Amino acid sequence: MSESIKIFAPATVANVSCGFDIFGLAVDNPGDEVILTKRNDNKIVIKEITGDEGKLTYDPEKNTVSVPILRYLDKIQNKTGFDIILNKKMPLGSGLGSSSASSVAGVFAANELLNNPLEISDLLPFSMEGERIACGAAHADNVAPALLGGFVIIRSYEPLDFIKINTPDELYVSIVHPDLEVNTKDARIILRQEAILKKIIAQTGNVAGMVAGLMSSNYGLIGRSMTDYLVEPNRAILIPYFNEVKQAALETGALGASISGAGPSIFAFSQGKEMADKVGQAMKAVFTAANINTNLFVSGVNQNGPRILD
Structure with a gap:
């Protein structure tokens, strides 16, 4: 029986434009690594953080x-x-599910070392408790895709009900993380509680369109559905050059672009890796011209979630 294990858990893009608190997807990189080793007593001890x-x-x-x-x-x-x-x-406060990756890696590692007494999906409520510590609310839109891989819909929280859906093979994600920090709690405070019915109807149509587009590999429909009427207009003001970065992505050929999680990272969907690379460079160039350092990640949709490392 193994006494130690090393786990990687992936970063995630939550909200995915129109799906505030209900959509999330996992990417191949970046992510967090956790090494878990059994002790001879019943203590939980954090030995090192890098x-x-x-x-x-x-x-x-x-x-x-x-x-x-x-x-x-x-x-x-x-x-x-x-x-x-x-x-x-990956950076803290990046909008890439940093706290979620840690939560998932930890509980996944524990379950593995104890010979998997629970199914992977049954680990989700425990992973959500990590989110409660991080931002005050037990959201699943980051932890669910980090744990399950792929694109996940959170249909309901009471009771918890989630669905992993298929995504097109050629759907790629470009993510630019500028050297800025947006606190998740602050990003939630700025959201207006009231919403106009017309906008809600339009948003719901985009949510439905996104799901249909992903499941049918209709890239045009995916792109047309990437308009967020409710959250992005408020949160965008927290991210310098957001509108310019989004415009650069669209002009280069992205299907659509929006804020990853609470930001400041910005993501774009593209059809094919070659286009995703070009889009990522165009997004990065806007920040570079403004003397803001960035990290660029280009990835397909990670379908596997956490994995054991040698």
Whole structure:
């Protein structure tokens, strides 16, 4: 029986334009790595954290990597202790599901080391508890795709009901993360609570169109459905040059573009990797011209979620 395991969990794009709090997809990179090792007692100890610039707590009751493990162990009534090493491979507050990747990697690793007493999908509620620690609300639009892979719809939270849907083989994601930080809590505060019925109807049409387009590999329909009437107009003001970056993506040939999660990362959908590379470079160039450093990631839709590393 293995005493230690190393897990990678992927970054995610949540909301995916029109699907605020209900859409999310996993990408191949970046992501987080967690090394979990059994202890001879029942303690959960965070031994080391890298890549966080010293920002994350080592308190197991307050870190997104350990809280899901604690809740998981409570549920299965297991007293096993673990040492945790967390290697952050993406920036905090990036809009790429950084806290979700840590949550998923941790609880997935624990389940593996304990010989998988629960199905992968049953780990979702524990992963969501990491999100509660990170931003005050147990959202699933990041953790679900990070855990399950692919494109996930959160149909309902009470009760929790989620669906993983098929996506076109040639659908690629370009993500530009500028060296800026948007706090998720701040990004939620700025949203207006009221919504005009006409906009809600238009938004619902786009949500339906996105699902239909993904499942039928209709790239044109995917692109036409990528208009967010409710959230993007408010959050865009928190991201310098957002409109210029989005326009650059569209002019280069992207199907559509929007904010990844709460931002500041901006993503675009393209048909084919060659186009996705061109779109990513065009998006990056806008920030470069404004003397803002960026990271660029180009990926297909990651269908696998977390994986065991050698």
